[in-house]
Amino acid sequence: MNCKNIKEKVGIRSVLESFNHFPVKENKKTAFYFALDREEKIPSLSVDFEKNQAFDFGTGRSYDVISIVQFIKKCSVSDALKYLSQFVCITEKSSSKKLTIKRENYRIIKVQEVKHPTLVDYLKFRKVFEQKDLVKEIYYEMGGKQYFGIGFENHSGGFEIRNPYSKICLGKKDITLIQSNTKNSEIAIFEGFFDYLTFRDLEKNQSSTCDYLILNSTSMLFKAEEILKNYSQIFLFLDNDKNGKSVKSKIQNQYKNVEDCSLIYHEFMDLNEWWKLSKH
Template sequence: MNCEKIKQKVGIRTVLESFNLFPVKENGKTAFYFALDREEKIPSLSVDFIKNIAFDFGTGKSYDVISIVQLVNKCSVSEALKYLGKFDFSIQYHKQKEEIVTQSHYRGFKVKKIQHPVLIQYLKSRKVYEQRKLIKELHYELKGRNYFGIAFENNSGGFEIRNPYSKICLGKKDVTLIQGEENNKEITVFEGFIDYLTFKNIEKTKNSDYLILNSTVMLFKAIKALGEYDKIYLFLDNDSNGNITKNKILMKYKHVEDCSLIYRDFKDLNEWFCQGYIE
């Protein structure tokens, strides 16, 4: 595969994570990392996840995924291409093109219980209407127009918004950690909140904490915290993003159970529940 195709197909976040490099600050689309070639107290490497490039304010140098590998591994272009070939086009992390809207760009939102007919029908079509008390209906103004959707709050006060027509995040992107009884020893992990609601339909008595990533990109926010549990149950999607995320967790921890085998012929838990689950 040639250089230009690699630059377009392999995600810069995944490459940095492969070297155990994680953001110091981020807003979802961009982030600051510590420099790749020196120690520093204030991060100077600015990374743009959308453009898939980085810029070091300390040296004035720009980087793509190939030059990052060359710098860290001290290798040639051909060796860097070989290294990048293992990532299975992980830029698919952004394939859904979820829009992240900062708080300065939306206003006047109102949160209430689910009651709009369109949202009720959407939840029923996904067979999770029974769990409507775990979510809210949110109305907001964006670019002078009024919108509404199903809202699921994350740990930073942002909202994951879903309706039949769009998928966005209002505010800061983050995971959602739902803690149950004190000192729970188990945690169950999902990519999105629809799968979490689906699970609550199926298993109503499980004593577990729950982690909803709200995007596989956000794994770095919770990867260390997973080590505090004696057992980790994974209900991730059966696609490249889900597999990459699953393998990262399996490589780091031994006490992990991959539950995607339950719905191995379907994209995710909700699709299996809607099309193939029999009580």
């Protein structure tokens, strides 16, 4: 697969999503993202989906899908092409590697309770099957083909979709805030919904004492900043990686009474991995 073919077949949105970069502002043809190499409050990376290119107003640098991968992964062109080749053969379900599907026009066909054997087994594998009522079974059409997965809804009506083969978002990327009927002064924060399901499984025999915020991506933290001001106690269940530690630092610096709960699973990537693999 040469450079020209990659640039024609691989969408820049999908590439950015694979590195956990999502739009802050967008319309049908263009969007603004936070910069790839620095923290900022006002997004400066302009992305043109039709031209499949990006421009950083802060540095004056332009990117295509290949140069974005090179910049983020600090790799050669050939290594970038290898990385991007996964987006071309995304429908090969025989692959055991989790991939991010190219997000094109889609249509949700059906939403129902989780019943499909593959998805039931997947929830059991993640050890959160008892929390199946908190997610949905979503059937959707994309690129003329039909797919299905476990769906978790965000505040913009979009769905985070997971199955054993893929990880995508249908619709606009956003956070998910789950509040109880009573006004709580405490909130627990998770990066992804499987960590949230894990926590709910851990506390299944207890009454909930807090609200829950699922970021659905560390890049969505800016949408939660005003929300978090309403809580006197914040519990963090973030990933033990660079992004998770960066978000933890930002929250600890901006708010009082923040408790880092990642110490519970410090030898694992996240709460769900600890729940799956450790002995309880």
